[in-house]
Amino acid sequence: MKPSDGSFYRYFPISQRDKNWGLYVTTVGEARIAPHTAVSARRAPESLCVPLAEGAGLGGVALVYFSSGRGKSESKPHLSVSLEPGHAFLLFPGVGHRSAPDPETGWYEHWIGFDGETAHRWRRHRFISAGNPVRNIRAADNLPLSHQSPIRATKCSRLEETRI
Numbered sequence: 001m002k003p004s005d006g007s008f009y010r011y012f013p014i015s016q017r018d019k020n021w022g023l024y025v026t027t028v029g030e031a032r033i034a035p036h037t038a039v040s041a042r043r044a045p046e047s048l049c050v051p052l053a054e055g056a057g058l059g060g061v062a063l064v065y066f067s068s069g070r071g072k073s074e075s076k077p078h079l080s081v082s083l084e085p086g087h088a089f090l091l092f093p094g095v096g097h098r099s100a101p102d103p104e105t106g107w108y109e110h111w112i113g114f115d116g117e118t119a120h121r122w123r124r125h126r127f128i129s130a131g132n133p134v135r136n137i138r139a140a141d142n143l144p145l146s147h148q149s150p151i152r153a154t155k156c157s158r159l160e161e162t163r164i
Helices: 016-020 115-125 143-156
Strands: 007-011 024-033 061-069 073-074 077-083 087-091 097-099 107-115 133-137
Touching: 077 087
Parallel strands: none
Antiparallel strands: 007 024, 024 107, 061 087, 061 107, 073 077, 073 097, 087 133
């Protein structure tokens, strides 16, 4: 993606050492969708754009946070929700979904994808669930900053591995 379009994302190579930690980041990104922008012009990673009918393609879980704008999200089996600033939703592997900003407002979304045994454990124990993927975390003013830190770091450097 070109930085000038207000969107950015990056996937990370995952090593066995990363997997051994039990929880690792797979992708970070952000997309600013201007009002009156066609949904087909949306710039998001293909792995986050899983057709509602298919439900495949997402490797791991993605946490998507909306800092401005409004829109709708649908996921299998029959969940349809309105999204607004302060909402976050989780995308799960094997669960088809689609989302679109309100044409009048557009939106600004930020995401972090993660995977690993810890994420699988969270799902098994229903700490996170595809049946209840939306959270209103408006009061957490620091969340956009926590999403921005890895995005900024990814844009500005090559994130060299630190040897311990």
